[in-house]
Amino acid sequence: MGTRQQEKSEMTRRELKETATRLFLEKGYEAASIQDIAAAAGYSVGSVYRQWKSKQQLFMEIWDEYVSGFIRDSVIFAPEAPDCDTMIDYLLRRSRIFAGQELTKKLYSTSLMLSAMYDYEGLADWAHKYQQMLYLFLKQVSGSDDEPKLKTTASILHCLLNADAMSASDVKSPHYEFEYEALKDNLIAIVNTCL
Numbered sequence: 001m002g003t004r005q006q007e008k009s010e011m012t013r014r015e016l017k018e019t020a021t022r023l024f025l026e027k028g029y030e031a032a033s034i035q036d037i038a039a040a041a042g043y044s045v046g047s048v049y050r051q052w053k054s055k056q057q058l059f060m061e062i063w064d065e066y067v068s069g070f071i072r073d074s075v076i077f078a079p080e081a082p083d084c085d086t087m088i089d090y091l092l093r094r095s096r097i098f099a100g101q102e103l104t105k106k107l108y109s110t111s112l113m114l115s116a117m118y119d120y121e122g123l124a125d126w127a128h129k130y131q132q133m134l135y136l137f138l139k140q141v142s143g144s145d146d147e148p149k150l151k152t153t154a155s156i157l158h159c160l161l162n163a164d165a166m167s168a169s170d171v172k173s174p175h176y177e178f179e180y181e182a183l184k185d186n187l188i189a190i191v192n193t194c195l
Contacts, residue, residue: 013051015041021062025102029059029110056114063111066103068122070094071130078133084141088187092180095161099168108169131158142194153194157187 019041023032034055038045052058074094079086098104134154144150164178 009051012043012047016043016048016051017058017062017065020058021103024059024062024110025106029055029107029114034058059107059110060114060120063103063107064120064123067111068120068126070098070101071123071126075126075129075133078137081140082137084188084191087137087141088184088191091157091161092164092184092187095165096180098165104165105169108166109171112171131155134158138191138194141191144194146194150194153190156190160187160190 016037020032020037023036023040026032027036032055034048035045037055037058038048048058052061074091079090082090131154134157135150138144138150138153138157142150160183163176164183167176167178
């Protein structure tokens, strides 16, 4: 495929994803059909199917890019050599920002429903880097070389931060509620187990 054709294909793909995202938010995943997406973007249904095998695959690519991009930014813009309080504040702010995004609130439950059959490439990579960031933070603040304990503690922090980030989504069960200061105190207590 020539460069010009590749650029056209990438533009088509981007426009279809933007339109699909808008329609998923407006109508919901189930109500937004491939025909709706194609028509709203000004393309044929065949154009959509040339890019993705199914609506599910289209949705999962959108979700993967959204979440992996957010995690990537969280890792890239994390404070350098922070103390415990600074890092926990940063992590909680990022969690709350993610929770407040319209995509998170409206489409998280859809991602859960569809994800059993999808391999998140970007998301898995950035989630691993986020986990590594937490591990290195714990190692730095604790001075410990107890790798199993540091990795376990990083996993616990990661799970709690994920639960906090999803607490504002449209998922009905389980529904967690986290008050900022209480959660912060508990996260700091968990970090202190490594000291």
